[in-house]
Amino acid sequence: xxxxxxxVNFAGIKMRNPLMVASGTFGYGEEYEELVDVKKLGAIxxxxxxxxxxxxxxxxxxxxxxxxxxxxxxxxxxGVSALIREKLPGLRNLGTPIIVSIxxxxxxxxxxxxxxxxxxxxxxxxxxxxxxxxIGKRILAQDPAAxxxxxxxIRKKCRLPLIVKLSPQVTDITEIAGTCExxxxxxxxxxxxxxxMAIDIETRKPVLGNTTGGLTGPAIKxxxxxxxxDVCRVVKIPVVGMGGVMRASDAIExxxxxxxxxxxxTALFSNPDIIEEIVQGIEDYLVQNxxxxxxxxxxxxxxx
Amino acid sequence: xxxxxxxxxxxxxxxxxMGIAIWKRIQSACPGQFVHIRCSSTFEPLLRRPLSIHxxxxxxxxxxxxxxxxxxxxxxxxxxxxxxxxVGPLGHxxxxxxxxxxxxxxxxxxxxxxxxxxxxxxxxxxxQVLIGARTGELILYEEEFKKLGxxxxxxxxxxxxxxKGLVSSLFEEFxxxxxxxxxxxxxxxxxxxxVADTCGNCGIPCQVSIENQMACGVGACLGCVIKTKEKxxxxxxxxxxxxxxxxxxxxxxxxxxx
Numbered sequence: 001x002x003x004x005x006x007x008v009n010f011a012g013i014k015m016r017n018p019l020m021v022a023s024g025t026f027g028y029g030e031e032y033e034e035l036v037d038v039k040k041l042g043a044i045x046x047x048x049x050x051x052x053x054x055x056x057x058x059x060x061x062x063x064x065x066x067x068x069x070x071x072x073x074x075x076x077x078x079g080v081s082a083l084i085r086e087k088l089p090g091l092r093n094l095g096t097p098i099i100v101s102i103x104x105x106x107x108x109x110x111x112x113x114x115x116x117x118x119x120x121x122x123x124x125x126x127x128x129x130x131x132x133x134x135i136g137k138r139i140l141a142q143d144p145a146a147x148x149x150x151x152x153x154i155r156k157k158c159r160l161p162l163i164v165k166l167s168p169q170v171t172d173i174t175e176i177a178g179t180c181e182x183x184x185x186x187x188x189x190x191x192x193x194x195x196x197m198a199i200d201i202e203t204r205k206p207v208l209g210n211t212t213g214g215l216t217g218p219a220i221k222x223x224x225x226x227x228x229x230d231v232c233r234v235v236k237i238p239v240v241g242m243g244g245v246m247r248a249s250d251a252i253e254x255x256x257x258x259x260x261x262x263x264x265x266t267a268l269f270s271n272p273d274i275i276e277e278i279v280q281g282i283e284d285y286l287v288q289n290x291x292x293x294x295x296x297x298x299x300x301x302x303x304x
Numbered sequence: 305x306x307x308x309x310x311x312x313x314x315x316x317x318x319x320x321x322m323g324i325a326i327w328k329r330i331q332s333a334c335p336g337q338f339v340h341i342r343c344s345s346t347f348e349p350l351l352r353r354p355l356s357i358h359x360x361x362x363x364x365x366x367x368x369x370x371x372x373x374x375x376x377x378x379x380x381x382x383x384x385x386x387x388x389x390x391v392g393p394l395g396h397x398x399x400x401x402x403x404x405x406x407x408x409x410x411x412x413x414x415x416x417x418x419x420x421x422x423x424x425x426x427x428x429x430x431x432q433v434l435i436g437a438r439t440g441e442l443i444l445y446e447e448e449f450k451k452l453g454x455x456x457x458x459x460x461x462x463x464x465x466x467x468k469g470l471v472s473s474l475f476e477e478f479x480x481x482x483x484x485x486x487x488x489x490x491x492x493x494x495x496x497x498x499v500a501d502t503c504g505n506c507g508i509p510c511q512v513s514i515e516n517q518m519a520c521g522v523g524a525c526l527g528c529v530i531k532t533k534e535k536x537x538x539x540x541x542x543x544x545x546x547x548x549x550x551x552x553x554x555x556x557x558x559x560x561x562x
Contacts, residue, residue, distance in 0.1 A: 024525065025520070025524065025525055026524055027520075027522075027523060027524030027525070027526075031520070031522045031523045031524035031546070032520075032522055032524060034522075035391060035522065047524075047526075055540065055541060056526060056529070056541060058531070058560075059516075059528075059529055059530060059531070059541070059560075060517065061526070061527045061528075061529065062517055062518075062519050062525075062527035062528070063517070064349055064350055064351055064517075066348070067347055067348060067350065068350065069350055069351065069519060071519070071525070071527060073525070073526050073527065076526045076529070076541065217347070217350055218347050218350075246347060266350070266519075268520070269350075269351055269352065269519045269520050269521075269525065270342055270347065270350055270351060270352060271342070271389075272391065
């Protein structure tokens with residue numbers, strides 16, 4: 001048997017393998033250049049940008065927790081204009097699809113962001129960050145009606161594949177996933193971090209400058225996996241699964257649950273070689289189990 | 305990258321020195337840069353630990369570290385012959401050019417780690433180091449600094465060795481007699497602030513090495529930022545891992561760190 005086919009056509013984005021780097025963990029694609037061969041990645045999702053640059057939250061912004069990492073970066077970013085002017089030219093010729101993540105507080109902001117980006121050169125897709133838990137009180141990802149309205153407003157203006165990123169901070173995640181599909185999303189990615197906090201018992205103060213943050217890492221994997229499985233059972237559009245993927249077996253679990261692509265984030269911090277190791281692990285698994293292509297394991301969960 | 309551990313000794317209570325086989329990129333490291341180490345093969349602790357480069361010779365990189373939490377505890381238990389998952393050099397180090405006539409290093413506690421490496425790069429005619437620690441047995445590398453042509457003055461909090469008192473007070477006294485052309489400082493943030501304030505008042509350029517918790521270590525995640533001042537009076541967050549760990553002391557917003 002020959003080498004299994006690892007390529008994925010994800011909502012029109014042609015990926016050499018199903019592995020993406022998750023937004024916020026890989027900067028603007030250049031920071032890891034000495035440590036990670038970007039030509040081995042399936043796609044790169046850039047750090048979320050907003051219409052205007054944002055300073056982000058006061059430090060401390062990160063704290064380690066058991067098998068996890070709490071962060072409250074607060075959408076610290078250079079803004080969409082600087083992204084297009086300073087970062088995209090260097091990313092165009094990498095040969096790896098670039099997905100731009102955008103965040104906004106209003107429909108108008110998202111519309112303007114889409115107008116900036118839809119004709120910019122070198123972008124393969126847009127990820128809508130409706131779920132950054134660290135700005136404001138209520139997030140778009142908690143409000144299916146508002147998210148649906150947003151999609152209606154931007155769908156016709158955007159010629160690029162639209163991936164909607166969901167927050168786990170909801171009662172029933174399938175509800176908003178269904179709305180997004182109905183209103184024209186090309187794909188869904190989930191999940192963003194879980195809200196959490198840590199307290200320093202000596203100072204009796206919250207550890208994070210923002211008081212609360214988002215939990216990522218292996219601690220959230222079973223929670224994320226269940227939500228991905230829930231969503232994959234109700235939508236037909238492809239899904240990017242993420243949340244605590246630390247090794248090939250985690251990625252395979254998400255694919256069996258129905259995810260067509262996988263994003264890795266926190267694991268990169270402890271192991272910059274993680275993507276290559278996971279791709280190799282998936283390939284070995286396909287060979288050992290007699291699958292000719294990675295698409296054969298997507299949703300291939302026995303007995304569900 | 306996996307490199308062989310050549311030695312790992314407790315050189316003072318709770319302070320270890322580890323020797324690691326060199327690799328190509330580390331040979332061009334600048335003083336003040338750091339390496340990022342995975343202390344466990346599991347994900348507990350999850351993040352790497354940044355440690356500044358203490359010395360580099362023809363076949364090994366030396367790190368000097370204090371056992372503080374779970375990561376450094378695991379590191380202290382590693383044996384020669386084991387392989388260490390290590391990345392580096394990373395970060396922006398000390399600026400040692402052009403070499404002025406007189407230089408001063410102020411080091412507090414485990415702050416001696418990066419400044420010994422720095423000392424090898426300083427070519428000034430007059431070289432002075434002030435070392436401070438809690439107690440005498442934590443004063444390390446006094447002889448090494450002397451061999452490199454430094455005048456050494458020592459303070460301890462308990463007076464068990466050298467002068468009794470804080471190294472920041474010694475620094476202020478020293479400035480009444482002499483004015484170095486540049487000051488390099490490393491140690492606890494309270495010390496760095498005092499040295500920075502004193503240098504600011506006297507108009508002496510000062511570079512400080514700042515520690516912080518890091519996640520990625522390469523400038524991607526924006527988790528390790530500190531507040532810094534711009535020329536127009538506004539403030540911005542800069543990354544300790546990429547824009548630092550060495551900063552010009554005059555741009556650091558010290559009030560935000562204390």
